Amino acid sequence: MTVRKSQATLTADEKRAFTNALLELKRTGVYDRFVTTHNAFLRSDSDFGDRVGHRGPSFLPWHRRFLLDFEAELQKVDPKVALPYWDWTVDRTPASSLWAPDFMGGTGRPQDGQVLDGPFAYSGRRWNITVGVDRYPFLRRSLGAGGAQLPTKAEVNAVLDMPEYDAAPWNSSSGGFRNHLEGWRGAGLHNRVHVWVGGHMLTAASPNDPVFWMHHAFVDMLWAEWQRRHPKSPYLPAAATPNVVDLRRPMRPWNNVTPADMLDHRRFYTFDTEGAAPRRP
Ligand code: CU
Ligand code: CU
Numbered sequence: 703m704t705v706r707k708s709q710a711t712l713t714a715d716e717k718r719a720f721t722n723a724l725l726e727l728k729r730t731g732v733y734d735r736f737v738t739t740h741n742a743f744l745r746s747d748s749d750f751g752d753r754v755g756h757r758g759p760s761f762l763p764w765h766r767r768f769l770l771d772f773e774a775e776l777q778k779v780d781p782k783v784a785l786p787y788w789d790w791t792v793d794r795t796p797a798s799s800l801w802a803p804d805f806m807g808g809t810g811r812p813q814d815g816q817v818l819d820g821p822f823a824y825s826g827r828r829w830n831i832t833v834g835v836d837r838y839p840f841l842r843r844s845l846g847a848g849g850a851q852l853p854t855k856a857e858v859n860a861v862l863d864m865p866e867y868d869a870a871p872w873n874s875s876s877g878g879f880r881n882h883l884e885g886w887r888g889a890g891l892h893n894r895v896h897v898w899v900g901g902h903m904l905t906a907a908s909p910n911d912p913v914f915w916m917h918h919a920f921v922d923m924l925w926a927e928w929q930r931r932h933p934k935s936p937y938l939p940a941a942a943t944p945n946v947v948d949l950r951r952p953m954r955p956w957n958n959v960t961p962a963d964m965l966d967h968r969r970f971y972t973f974d975t976e977g978a979a980p981r982r983p
Contacts, residue, residue, distance in 0.1 A: 704773065704971035706923070709786035709800055709916050710793055711974070717805050720786065721821045723779040724912050725828050732775050737833040737909045739955060740768070744906035749873040752945050754954050759868045759938060760947035761884050762925045763964035765918050767956060770970055772915060784971065787919035790895050791855040796845040806913050808845070815842035815901045822912060833907050841911060842901030850898045857889035862928050867938045872946045878938075879928055883921065892921050923975075926967050937961050 712720070727733040743755035743764075755764045769785060776783045793800050801808045807820020817840065822829040824840035831839050861882040869878040874886035885893030895917050896903045902910040909915070929935075939948045947953050950960050 704777075704784045705974055706784050706919055706971055707786055707974040709788050709805070710798075712786055712805075714804065716786075719780050719783050720776075721805065721912075723776045723783045725821060726779045727775055728829060734833050736768070736772055736775075737907050740909050741833055741907045743955075744908075749875070750945075753873065754947055756884070757874045757886070758872055758946045759880055760953055760961055761880060762922070763937075763959075763961040764947075764953055766922050766925070766964045766967065767953070767959050769915065769918055769922060773971075785919045786916050787923050787973070788913065788916035789920055790852045790898075790917070791858055794852045800913070800916075801845065808843075810841075810843040810901055814838065815844050817841045817843055817901075831902070831907075831910050833910065836905075843903070843911065844900035846898055847900050850894070852898050853889055853891045853894055858891065858924065861888065861891060862924065862931055864928075865932055865935055867935055869938070872939060872943060879935075883924060883928075891924075892917075922967070923973050926973070929965075937965060 707716075724733065740755070747753040747756040747758070749757055754760055755768075773783075773785045776785070788800060796809055800806055803819040805820065807817050807822055810817050816838070817823055818825070822841050824830070829841055831841060861879060864879040864882060866878045868880040869876045874881065874884075877887070882888040883891050885891045890897075896908060899911065899913060899917075902908055903914065903917075937949050939946065941948050941950070947961060949962050953959050953961065
C-alpha cells in the first residue's frame with residue numbers, strides 16, 4: 703500500500719528516487735501528457751459553463767484521480783516511489799529544504815524567472831518546457847514575489863471547520879469547504895500557493911513545475927482531514943445539477959470515474975500521519 707509522506711521527512715535516497723522518476727517520465731513524454739491534460743481542463747472549466755477540474759465541486763475528486771494516475775506512472779518507473787506532500791503551513795519559506803538543489807531547486811533569476819539549480823534547471827537539458835503558455839523553454843518560478851505569504855495553519859483550520867462541502871451556485875463564488883479550500887473565497891488557500899510559487903505554477907500548465915504534485919497531494923490530504931472532522935457531511939451536489947459533476951456522474955477525461963469512487967482515499971493510499979489508524983470497515 704502506498705504511503706504518502708511529508709516531503710520534509712524524505713531521506714536523500716527517497717528524494718533522489720522521486721526526482722529521478724520525474725525525469726524519466728519527462729524523457730519518455732508521459733509527463734507532458736499530464737501537463738497537456740491539466741492545461742486543457744483549466745482553460746475550459748468555467749463558472750457559467752461546464753466545470754470539471756476547477757471552479758466546481760469535483761475540483762477535489764478530479765485532482766485526486768489525476769494524482770493517482772500520475773503516481774501510478776511514477777511507480778511503473780520505480781515501485782518504491784509515492785507522491786510526497788508539501789505542508790506549506792510548516793515549510794513556508796524559500797529557505798526550506800524543499801527548494802534545495804538536491805530536490806526541487808530554488809527560485810528563478812530576477813529577469814525572467816529561470817530556475818538555475820537542481821534537477822529541473824534548464825542547463826541540465828532534462829527539463830525543457832514543451833507544453834507552455836509563453837515563449838520560454840525553461841522552468842520558471844518567483845517564490846514569494848512581492849512579499850506574498852503562504853497560508854497559515856489558522857487559515858487552514860478555519861476552512862477545515864466549515865461543515866458544508868459545497869453550495870449553490872457550485873462555482874468560484876460558492877460558500878462552503880470546497881471553494882474556500884480551492885481558494886476563490888476567503889484566505890485563498892490552494893490558489894494562493896500557486897501564486898506564491900509563481901512562474902509556471904501561475905499558469906494553466908502549472909504541472910510543468912513538479913512542485914505541483916506535492917502541493918496537490920497536500921490539498922488532497924486536507925480534504926481527507928475535512929472528511930474526518932465532518933463524517934456526516936456528504937459530497938454535494940447529490941444529483942441533477944447542470945454543468946457540474948454530481949456524486950455519481952462520470953468525470954471527464956475518464957469514462958468510468960465518479961466523485962463517489964474517489965471519496966475514500968484509503969482504497970488507494972494512506973498518509974504518514976494516519977499510519978497507525980485502523981482501516982475503516
Ligand atoms: Cu488543477
Ligand atoms: Cu492547483
